[in-house]
Amino acid sequence: MPAADPRVLPRILSGMQPTSDSLHLGNYIGALVNWVRLQDGFDAYYFVADLHALTVPTDPAVLRQRTRVTAAQFIAGGVDPERSAVFCQSHVTEHAELGWVMNCLTADGEARRMTQFKDKVAKGQNANVGLLTYPMLMAADILMYDAAYVPVGEDQRQHLEITRDLAERFNTRYAAETLVVPEPYIVKESAKIMDLQDPTSKMSKTGSSPKGLIDLMDAPARIAKNIRSAVTDAEAEVRYDPETKAGVSNLLVIHSTLSGTSIADLESRFAGQGYGALKGEVADVVVAAVEPFQTRLAELLADPAELDRLLALGADRARGVAQATMARVRSAVGLLPAVREVH
Numbered sequence: 001m002p003a004a005d006p007r008v009l010p011r012i013l014s015g016m017q018p019t020s021d022s023l024h025l026g027n028y029i030g031a032l033v034n035w036v037r038l039q040d041g042f043d044a045y046y047f048v049a050d051l052h053a054l055t056v057p058t059d060p061a062v063l064r065q066r067t068r069v070t071a072a073q074f075i076a077g078g079v080d081p082e083r084s085a086v087f088c089q090s091h092v093t094e095h096a097e098l099g100w101v102m103n104c105l106t107a108d109g110e111a112r113r114m115t116q117f118k119d120k121v122a123k124g125q126n127a128n129v130g131l132l133t134y135p136m137l138m139a140a141d142i143l144m145y146d147a148a149y150v151p152v153g154e155d156q157r158q159h160l161e162i163t164r165d166l167a168e169r170f171n172t173r174y175a176a177e178t179l180v181v182p183e184p185y186i187v188k189e190s191a192k193i194m195d196l197q198d199p200t201s202k203m204s205k206t207g208s209s210p211k212g213l214i215d216l217m218d219a220p221a222r223i224a225k226n227i228r229s230a231v232t233d234a235e236a237e238v239r240y241d242p243e244t245k246a247g248v249s250n251l252l253v254i255h256s257t258l259s260g261t262s263i264a265d266l267e268s269r270f271a272g273q274g275y276g277a278l279k280g281e282v283a284d285v286v287v288a289a290v291e292p293f294q295t296r297l298a299e300l301l302a303d304p305a306e307l308d309r310l311l312a313l314g315a316d317r318a319r320g321v322a323q324a325t326m327a328r329v330r331s332a333v334g335l336l337p338a339v340r341e342v343h
């Protein structure tokens with residue numbers, strides 16, 4: 001198949017915060033594997049949301065390192081930086097500028113009603129105004145690129161709804177069709193990876209125990225061990241049923257997503273075999289995905305100049321689109337054009 005022409009493909013955009021030192025299997029399967037696949041049918045923009053990460057105070061050196069590692073992980077996971085734009089949000093300064101315009105379109109009460117903000121405040125997080133306006137910056141990220149679709153998890157649905165509202169509000173208030181109203185592209189439920197020890201809750205860096213989590217930086221032997229000791233159930237039937245067989249279903253989803261084998265095929269293949277056989281094969285499939293990932297990641301992290309070059313390439317491409325959007329936005333809202341030459 002000839003390479004698709006990015007100029008005629010619909011655009012998609014997604015981002016991830018650099019909030020931890022490595023991704024876990026849930027981020028990888030739930031987001032990254034999907035990002036990689038979408039490169040074939042879309043003109044894709046994938047960025048590290050480093051401005052969003054400032055909403056939680058972080059040591060500057062740690063933030064810098066996590067930003068590098070997060071970008072490198074996108075690429076190690078299969079995002080092709082020559083084809084898709086891979087960049088840091090802060091390298092395209094237009095994000096902050098459009099974020100301001102979005103803030104000025106949002107009612108105070110509307111921002112305070114967002115569930116993630118309310119939850120974080122309820123949990124006692126010391127909220128700054130950045131956390132309150134987080135969704136407006138996210139709306140700016142999306143609307144900047146005229147994204148047709150935004151592939152995100154279910155937890156981001158409300159952020160997409162407010163993005164759509166803000167785009168419509170902008171177009172109504174200022175100038176029709178200035179901003180493209182994006183469609184959500186919620187990654188299907190089946191791509192949600194659960195904790196191996198507590199398969200009714202999501203695998204998470206902060207919520208999962210070390211045995212419940214698979215960190216993509218873990219040694220393969222440890223990954224295999226965690227999978228072999230995953231909690232299942234008292235039956236011995238390999239069947240997908242997330243309600244009553246959460247542990248086995250989680251293993252089937254992990255296998256199916258990484259191997260491309262359908263769950264139905266896996267069920268018949270493992271019929272009559274115990275959970276040991278399933279676990280052994282899931283461990284092999286995960287290790288086979290993780291090993292090349294780790295190798296590529298180590299290469300990228302050992303060559304910061306190359307990573308910088310790739311991020312500059314992505315930022316240049318992103319900036320081209322961002323500047324065009326901002327020119328439309330500035331003109332629509334009535335900001336005076338800046339005259340660069342002094343006569």
Ligand code: TRP
Nearest residue numbers: 013014015016017049138141142
């Ligand atoms: N809020 C997203 C998350 O925590 C990250 C993000 C920021 C994002 N800006 C975005 C995702 C724009 C998609 C599009 O996962």
